[in-house]
Amino acid sequence: SQTIHQWPATLVQPVGSPLSLECTVEGTSNPNLYWYRQAAGRGLQLLFYSVGIGQISSEVPQNLSASRPQDRQFILSSKKLLLSDSGFYLCAWSALVLGSYNEQFFGPGTRLTVL
């Protein structure tokens, strides 16, 4: 069966410090991968998605970047955090089945607080 991991689970960082959040998926090959941010415990904002190694698409301009160094690894980074980067970060994956994508499967999330 497939599983998705995120770490760390929680993180408190000062403004201006760097960031690296990691997401890995097990039990599937060549998944599409997604990073979301959730503010105020409600709506989801898609930040990045990736359809393959080294292929990153950004959905919104921001202080963050993403990389996919391996098939099942997705990393969210920042060189200098802003207060507005605080939030709950979710990684998700989906697979192409019979020519279509359907549901996404989410990781447990990382709670980031920037002080």
Add this chain to the structure above:
Amino acid sequence: GDSVTQMEGPVTLSEEAFLTINCTYTATGYPSLFWYVQYPGEGLQLLLKATKADDKGSNKGFEATYRKETTSFHLEKGSVQVSDSAVYFCALSPNAGGTSYGKLTFGQGTILTVHP
């Protein structure tokens, strides 16, 4: 573009009450529809799905029917429990094959609180 609209929350119910959370969508073609649930401090879990018109998704006592004529996918449960307290998200996938890249369109979420 595609969009999903959920009823405004929060929704507060007593245990064993009937639950309905409305969801309507705008999309071209024949999207797949989903309900996700998020418990406090956790990621989203797929609750149920429907991939074509008139399909009924069901899981853990929750049900939703894909109504193409009304472009709706309302979530229902006959008797809620305290443990159902969570945020519920309606979402759609355009079923545009590889060109959609699997991106989902989410509603804004509905907070449900169930009291004993």
